[in-house]
Amino acid sequence: MRVLVVEDDQELGRVVASRLRSTGFAVDLADRLADADVKLAVSNYDCLVVDRGLPDGDGLALVRSLRRSGRRVPVLMLTAMGEVVERVAGFDEGADDYMVKPFAFAELAARVGALCRRAEPPRPPVVEVGDLEVDMARRRVRRAGVLLTLTAKEFAVLELLVARAGQVVPRADLIDCCWDEMAEPMSNVVDVVVSQLRRKLGAPAVIGTVRGVGFVIDGTP
Known part of the structure; x- marks a missing residue:
């Protein structure tokens, strides 16, 4: 936001x-x-x-x-x-x-x-995508019941991906929503945070890459 x-x-x-x-x-x-x-x-x-x-x-x-x-x-x-x-x-x-x-x-x-x-469309306080559970209000994330520790930026990126689960989220949208004007649009800040998220979320991977466009989250194994 x-x-x-x-x-x-x-x-x-x-x-x-x-x-x-x-x-x-x-x-x-x-x-x-x-x-x-x-x-x-x-x-x-x-x-x-x-x-x-x-x-x-x-x-x-x-x-x-x-x-x-x-x-x-x-x-x-x-x-x-x-x-x-x-x-x-x-x-x-x-x-x-x-x-x-x-x-x-x-x-x-x-x-x-x-x-x-x-200002957002109504959505449930807890969103589940496969075995991933994101508590939007408490800002807590669990994978297969295990509580994960995310940074504020990692949670912001995950929150947007989960809100659009099944849809490709362009890098530009992630920059616009999760970073401020000091972020360089051509830098790799998004890729770095997504890489950190993937590591913390573990296997099987739930965040996919659409080359040249952005990222999509899918709970299907």
Whole structure:
């Protein structure tokens, strides 16, 4: 899941991005409305985390523009502006959630995850593909009943493959959903993570390669 954080406090932005990445999100950063507009024009996001007091305007202007254009990407306002009238204004403009600084990072990650899932088609909390069991809510993976230990990035890739079980997932989709703008599209980062996943998932292999296209997960032995 890919998130855009719009925050003019660069140190706070880096910390928020780092904490969200550690829980499996791909995160891009913008420090003003104009920068956010550029990123939104070239990338698709599962959720936005937006400050209100930005150097070139109120973050609500971004939300207002998105809603007027018909874009329904979930938005969480993360701001020091916490009066009731300010929170109500945020919801009136189309924000989906509102957190006031200071905040707990664990709660922020949980709320961002909930907003991302809200935008997805409904799916069961636990997905089974053959003898592979992926608990989306608890972020746990079992193969033949054995609990596996995956990194946040490995889980993010597996989550997308399992969500599209039986379909070929292009490398470009994996890059777009599981990595942020710092990833080089022509690098082998996807192949490295898929290789690590295959090793951890064990035999028989459930992740296949469609040469020149991408990867597919299939639980059929």
